[in-house]
Amino acid sequence: MNGKALVLFSGGQDSTVALAWALDRFEGVETLGFDYGQRHKVELDCRPVILERLRREFSPWAERLGADHRLDVSVLKEIGGSALTDAMAIAQGEKGLPNTFVPGRNILFFTLAAAVAYRREAKFLVGGMCETDYSGYPDCRDDTLKALQATLNLGMETRLVIETPLMWIDKAKTWELAERLGGRALIDLIVEETHSCYEGNRERRHEWGYGCGVCPACRLRASGWERYRASHP
Amino acid sequence: MNGKALVLFSGGQDSTVALAWALDRFEGVETLGFDYGQRHKVELDCRPVILERLRREFSPWAERLGADHRLDVSVLKEIGGSALTDAMAIAQGEKGLPNTFVPGRNILFFTLAAAVAYRREAKFLVGGMCETDYSGYPDCRDDTLKALQATLNLGMETRLVIETPLMWIDKAKTWELAERLGGRALIDLIVEETHSCYEGNRERRHEWGYGCGVCPACRLRASGWERYRASHP
Numbered sequence: 447m448n449g450k451a452l453v454l455f456s457g458g459q460d461s462t463v464a465l466a467w468a469l470d471r472f473e474g475v476e477t478l479g480f481d482y483g484q485r486h487k488v489e490l491d492c493r494p495v496i497l498e499r500l501r502r503e504f505s506p507w508a509e510r511l512g513a514d515h516r517l518d519v520s521v522l523k524e525i526g527g528s529a530l531t532d533a534m535a536i537a538q539g540e541k542g543l544p545n546t547f548v549p550g551r552n553i554l555f556f557t558l559a560a561a562v563a564y565r566r567e568a569k570f571l572v573g574g575m576c577e578t579d580y581s582g583y584p585d586c587r588d589d590t591l592k593a594l595q596a597t598l599n600l601g602m603e604t605r606l607v608i609e610t611p612l613m614w615i616d617k618a619k620t621w622e623l624a625e626r627l628g629g630r631a632l633i634d635l636i637v638e639e640t641h642s643c644y645e646g647n648r649e650r651r652h653e654w655g656y657g658c659g660v661c662p663a664c665r666l667r668a669s670g671w672e673r674y675r676a677s678h679p
Numbered sequence: 680m681n682g683k684a685l686v687l688f689s690g691g692q693d694s695t696v697a698l699a700w701a702l703d704r705f706e707g708v709e710t711l712g713f714d715y716g717q718r719h720k721v722e723l724d725c726r727p728v729i730l731e732r733l734r735r736e737f738s739p740w741a742e743r744l745g746a747d748h749r750l751d752v753s754v755l756k757e758i759g760g761s762a763l764t765d766a767m768a769i770a771q772g773e774k775g776l777p778n779t780f781v782p783g784r785n786i787l788f789f790t791l792a793a794a795v796a797y798r799r800e801a802k803f804l805v806g807g808m809c810e811t812d813y814s815g816y817p818d819c820r821d822d823t824l825k826a827l828q829a830t831l832n833l834g835m836e837t838r839l840v841i842e843t844p845l846m847w848i849d850k851a852k853t854w855e856l857a858e859r860l861g862g863r864a865l866i867d868l869i870v871e872e873t874h875s876c877y878e879g880n881r882e883r884r885h886e887w888g889y890g891c892g893v894c895p896a897c898r899l900r901a902s903g904w905e906r907y908r909a910s911h912p
Contacts (some may be wrong), residue, residue, distance in 0.1 A: 466787065470890050507798065517754050517758065518754055518757060519754055520751070521750050521751055521791065524750055524751060525750065525794050527789065547795055548794050549793075549797045549835040549837075550681055550790055550794055550797075550834045550835045552834065553831065553834045554787070554790050554791065554794075555791050557790055558754065560782075560783055561758050561782055561783055561787075562783050564782045564783075584833065584834055584836045585834035585835065587833065587834075589833050590830060590833040590834040593830040593833050593834075594830045594834070596830075597826040597827045597829075597830045598786065600817065600820065600822050600823040600826050601782075601785065601818035601820075601823040601826075602782040602783045602817060602818065603817045603829070604782075656877060677869065
């Protein structure tokens with residue numbers, strides 16, 4: 447497919463599959479990561495390893511894979527953290543979210559991505575957001591992202607397109623999509639190099655990858671793997 | 680009017696009038712400034728002075744004026760500057776904008792403001808954007824901001840309202856609005872303490888305030904003042 451894409455690439459399973467999806471169909475693909483002192487910062491360390499293996503092991507994709515960008519969005523910590531806590535009483539544990547949770551984070555990420563895409567002349571913004579078995583954050587929803595596309599295009603006088611190839615598939619189908627895109631080699635890469643565990647655990651190895659095995663992210667990843675393996679022995 | 684407002688307050692003329700407008704009608708008003716290494720950084724230094732005078736000289740407003748927040752958005756510099764320039768050839772002087780111009784800046788600012796408002800339980804976001812005699816940036820336009828309100832409310836599951844009281848009035852009418860809201864005292868405060876000049880000039884004093892007197896921002900401010908004075912001797 448014609449055109450250039452910028453992929454929001456965190457180093458997690460979903461954004462890695464979204465990246466493979468983009469490499470499969472766009473002429474040029476660049477990647478963007480966000481550093482905001484996230485708890486599972488280990489995910490950021492996975493990024494260059496994944497990119498390196500994609501370049502080395504997937505020759506048709508290697509020449510499409512362009513620059514990798516990384517932005518410091520520690521402003522998220524400012525909003526979530528002490529800068530605003532002096533007179534703050536709300537949100538402690540609200541909906542199970544930590545007090546440092548920043549609402550609308552994906553709106554911020556896509557807005558920054560759109561600014562980068564504008565400069566890099568990329569028409570497509572690709573993200574691994576999913577409404578099927580997800581965290582429930584409303585900024586991951588399809589409605590939000592479609593409204594955001596319209597807003598960004600009005601505000602930047604561009605014709606960007608937001609693509610979310612995982613929006614309507616569950617975690618089992620995400621493994622299937624990965625297999626279809628890159629075969630067993632891509633499955634291995636995802637198992638070995640992508641990170642999902644909220645605890646940042648890279649010690650315990652499971653069939654489906656590294657992680658503590660008990661946090662919600664690990665359980666989601668494990669159960670998707672079980673269902674995928676059941677239908678793809 | 681019921682409710683709490685968060686005003687995007689830069690220290691410039693427009694956002695100061697927007698702040699006065701908010702103080703005139705909301706029970707509680709907080710302010711938010713953005714630090715991104717802007718050239719006319721002197722504008723940020725004007726902020727506490729303006730807030731202090733509003734508290735001291737406008738007694739009905741003093742008790743409504745709450746916390747002042749300031750966020751570091753140096754990520755704008757990262758996007759505009761060297762972090763992305765390695766393979767960049769575009770935008771030098773494009774539409775007269777500097778290479779460090781970041782498209783959609785107001786979308787970013789309102790998204791951050793919405794996150795702060797969410798934590799501070801403010802329903803109204805107020806900004807001094809204006810489509811009448813303005814820079815031409817599409818992220819100041821009414822269509823953009825209305826689409827953004829819908830996006831933010833979808834993405835945060837809130838019912839925020841974006842208010843832009845200056846959207847459809849010119850700079851002469853902005854002075855008139857200031858007079859209606861705060862009388863001659865507010866006009867004096869705006870002349871003496873708000874900053875518009877792109878060159879950051881706080882030396883040369885004119886009837887309408889400080890500034891180089893020749894940059895586009897000064898000329899816009901001066902011509903609005905002339906028209907206002909002609910009809911309000």
